[in-house]
Amino acid sequence: MASPSSSPSISDNVGKGALLSCCSSSSDEKAARALEALMWPHDLDSTAPREPSIRDLCRLPAGVQNESYQARVMDELSEGRPFDSLVAQWAGLTHGTRVWADGDAATAFVRGGLHPDMARELYTMPSDVLLGKSAKSLLWVGPPLYLGHHYIMALADRVRNAGRALGILIDRNAELRRQIEEIRAGAAPEAVAAAEQRASDLEAEATRLKSEVQAAEQRASDLEVEGTRLKYELKAAEEHNKELQVLFRTTRTEVRLARKGVVALTQKLEEARGEAKAATAALAAETQLRPEKDKKLIEDYKESSGFQLGLVRSGQVTYEYGYRIALARFKARHPGLEVEENPFASCPEDPSVDMPDEGRPKGVTPKYSLKPLVPRLSELLGVNVEMADDCIGEEVEKIVAALPDGGVLLLENVRFYREEEKNGPEFAKKLASLADLYVNDAFGTAHRAHASTEGVAKFLKPAVAGFLMQKELDYLVGAVASPKRPFAAIVGGSKVSTKIGVIESLLSKVDILLLGGGMIFTFYKAQGYSVGSSLVEEDKLDLATSLLEKAKSKGVSLLLPTDVLIADKFAADANSMVVPASGIPDGWMGLDIGPDSIKTFSESLDTTKTIIWNGPMGVFEFEKFAVGTEAIAKKLAELSASGVTTIIGGGDSVAAVEKVGLADKMSHISTGGGASLELLEGKPLPGVLALDDA
Numbered sequence: 305m306a307s308p309s310s311s312p313s314i315s316d317n318v319g320k321g322a323l324l325s326c327c328s329s330s331s332d333e334k335a336a337r338a339l340e341a342l343m344w345p346h347d348l349d350s351t352a353p354r355e356p357s358i359r360d361l362c363r364l365p366a367g368v369q370n371e372s373y374q375a376r377v378m379d380e381l382s383e384g385r386p387f388d389s390l391v392a393q394w395a396g397l398t399h400g401t402r403v404w405a406d407g408d409a410a411t412a413f414v415r416g417g418l419h420p421d422m423a424r425e426l427y428t429m430p431s432d433v434l435l436g437k438s439a440k441s442l443l444w445v446g447p448p449l450y451l452g453h454h455y456i457m458a459l460a461d462r463v464r465n466a467g468r469a470l471g472i473l474i475d476r477n478a479e480l481r482r483q484i485e486e487i488r489a490g491a492a493p494e495a496v497a498a499a500e501q502r503a504s505d506l507e508a509e510a511t512r513l514k515s516e517v518q519a520a521e522q523r524a525s526d527l528e529v530e531g532t533r534l535k536y537e538l539k540a541a542e543e544h545n546k547e548l549q550v551l552f553r554t555t556r557t558e559v560r561l562a563r564k565g566v567v568a569l570t571q572k573l574e575e576a577r578g579e580a581k582a583a584t585a586a587l588a589a590e591t592q593l594r595p596e597k598d599k600k601l602i603e604d605y606k607e608s609s610g611f612q613l614g615l616v617r618s619g620q621v622t623y624e625y626g627y628r629i630a631l632a633r634f635k636a637r638h639p640g641l642e643v644e645e646n647p648f649a650s651c652p653e654d655p656s657v658d659m660p661d662e663g664r665p666k667g668v669t670p671k672y673s674l675k676p677l678v679p680r681l682s683e684l685l686g687v688n689v690e691m692a693d694d695c696i697g698e699e700v701e702k703i704v705a706a707l708p709d710g711g712v713l714l715l716e717n718v719r720f721y722r723e724e725e726k727n728g729p730e731f732a733k734k735l736a737s738l739a740d741l742y743v744n745d746a747f748g749t750a751h752r753a754h755a756s757t758e759g760v761a762k763f764l765k766p767a768v769a770g771f772l773m774q775k776e777l778d779y780l781v782g783a784v785a786s787p788k789r790p791f792a793a794i795v796g797g798s799k800v801s802t803k804i805g806v807i808e809s810l811l812s813k814v815d816i817l818l819l820g821g822g823m824i825f826t827f828y829k830a831q832g833y834s835v836g837s838s839l840v841e842e843d844k845l846d847l848a849t850s851l852l853e854k855a856k857s858k859g860v861s862l863l864l865p866t867d868v869l870i871a872d873k874f875a876a877d878a879n880s881m882v883v884p885a886s887g888i889p890d891g892w893m894g895l896d897i898g899p900d901s902i903k904t905f906s907e908s909l910d911t912t913k914t915i916i917w918n919g920p921m922g923v924f925e926f927e928k929f930a931v932g933t934e935a936i937a938k939k940l941a942e943l944s945a946s947g948v949t950t951i952i953g954g955g956d957s958v959a960a961v962e963k964v965g966l967a968d969k970m971s972h973i974s975t976g977g978g979a980s981l982e983l984l985e986g987k988p989l990p991g992v993l994a995l996d997d998a
């Protein structure tokens with residue numbers, strides 16, 4: 305763009321106005337010429353003479369540095385310190401106020417006019433710097449954009465001015481041409497040449513200015529486009545900013561609420577900690593009292609008429625059976641109680657019990673002596689059975705040595721020696737030294753690797769199975785391994801956990817599996833039935849489901865009772881009723897299978913050729929709930945008579961069959977509870993493995 309000082313040639317040669325003649329000094333002359341140059345076009349057409357405007361004044365050279373007048377004035381504006389206030393126009397604003405950045409300050413400033421600092425810049429900056437600044441300010445986002453706007457306006461002014469100057473120059477050129485023509489018509493050739501030269505210079509100057517104006521216009525237009533784009537961006541940024549503010553406010557509220565929540569939770573946590581502490585203390589106190597309480601429970605139970613009556617009702621059965629009934633009742637009544645020791649070991653001797661409980665004595669314990677067996681054994685064997693006070697040692701050896709041919713000596717309880725259960729080799733060797741051969745007929749202890757069952761066989765040969773042992777193995781191993789089919793198993797008893805191994809093992813052998821007893825409620829619960837307060841092993845629900853699936857995958861027909869006999873308490877005189885398996889009300893417990901189930905089970909058993917039974921169908925110790933167990937026992941007795949092989953797997957099932965007097969009707973009644981279970985689980989028995997022939 306043309307600067308004011310770039311056109312002195314025009315003022316040097318073309319018309320002089322009044323201002324020119326009144327200036328005397330060289331700088332004044334320069335100023336006058338510049339002013340004349342600016343005003344000259346008006347002189348040319350003499351149509352609208354005017355006084356110089358501020359912008360014109362701006363272009364006047366003033367002072368020794370040849371700066372324009374207004375530039376100087378603006379330049380001399382005091383810089384002011386940042387905290388100086390702009391009195392009058394901008395009360396409240398200071399030089400340090402960021403007028404384009406702060407909404408309120410910007411409003412105040414726009415009202416007041418142009419900031420002196422900016423005014424100074426606008427007037428004193430060269431055009432290219434102004435352009436650069438303007439472009440730069442366009443890049444500012446936010447309120448500073450208004451500053452950019454000022455720069456653009458100043459720039460646009462200059463473009464307009466240049467355009468006007470260009471127009472003036474073109475007019476002047478035309479005028480000169482006209483004058484040249486006139487001179488040509490009558491003036492000297494030198495004057496024509498000079499005029500032509502001036503005209504040509506002016507034309508060149510006009511062309512240059514034109515291109516400058518075009519370039520400036522283009523830049524101004526570009527800047528305007530950029531300004532519009534930035535305006536939109538600013539608007540979008542402002543919208544986004546608004547959203548962010550809302551989000552920020554919401555988040556702040558949420559944080560405040562969360563903080564409150566944390567405080568409340570911390571309080572609750574503290575309370576819970578306090579409660580937990582109190583509960584722990586109470587538990588510790590309870591734990592301390594527990595053994596006493598348990599002892600009391602046991603003592604009370606032993607004193608109860610139920611216990612006494614149970615023993616009396618048992619009649620001429622083993623002490624062990626009586627104990628089992630008492631223990632079962634006790635456990636059922638207190639399912640959570642861990643009974644570590646035999647709590648009934650010290651119960652009063654029952655006169656109707658004719659066999660001692662071998663038990664697990666710790667050292668010599670008179671009540672575990674085998675002496676009471678001598679009369680019955682003598683009767684059964686038809687000889688006078690002698691009895692030793694010990695099972696090893698010199699005295700015993702003497703008695704053995706003195707035995708007549710066919711004589712029988714009963715050794716004292718081997719469990720009076722700790723080495724028996726520990727299977728001590730020295731002890732086993734001493735036992736072995738008493739005899740010439742070893743016959744093991746104690747199937748009930750064959751699952752124990754003790755000195756008298758397993759150890760002794762290493763030192764005494766031959767070691768063979770007795771007739772009872774042989775029968776047990778024939779049925780529990782032989783008949784089960786290669787049964788006449790269809791082969792059915794009936795598994796009952798209290799808990800599924802004690803029968804997992806048996807069920808799993810039988811699932812690969814049987815065609816039909818009937819489940820009864822306390823364990824069925826764990827299966828029902830696993831299927832989603834409500835079971836009231838029946839016996840349930842919560843940690844075996846998955847196992848129950850997997851057993852049902854296993855049966856299905858193996859093609860075994862697994863039947864659960866369809867109905868149950870429920871009781872309102874675990875007692876012989878409880879109220880009872882029959883309900884469908886899926887309809888046990890709260891507070892009631894299933895204690896036996898129902899009539900429908902007995903019918904279904906019986907029909908299913910009718911189709912079989914081999915049946916093995918382990919575990920009663922209900923709490924058969926109570927008459928009211930012995931119906932299912934007794935019905936199954938009767939069914940098995942009936943089927944035995946028609947040639948079906950029936951095997952009773954020991955423990956309570958045997959006791960139940962004995963109770964109804966049908967034991968001798970079965971193909972085989974096992975004498976070992978634990979041993980028969982282990983055999984049915986497919987485990988080898990150490991007492992059997994040790995034998996040379998079994």
Ligand SMILES: Nc1ncnc2c1ncn2[C@@H]1O[C@H](COP(=O)(O)OP(=O)(O)O)[C@@H](O)[C@H]1O
Pocket residue numbers: 632633636796797798799802820821822823839894895896918919920921922923924925954955956957958977
């Ligand atoms: N529905 C039942 N609820 C609670 N206990 C039961 C139930 N049915 C049977 N019982 C108990 O299960 C006990 C026998 O279970 P278990 O020892 O497993 O049999 P076994 O000795 O024949 O292997 C019995 O004392 C009997 O009272």
Ligand SMILES: O=C(OP(=O)(O)O)[C@H](O)COP(=O)(O)O
Pocket residue numbers: 662663664748749752954955975976977978979
């Ligand atoms: O009674 C016995 O087994 P059982 O109770 O499993 O039928 C045997 O005497 C084994 O007794 P033990 O479990 O004390 O070794």
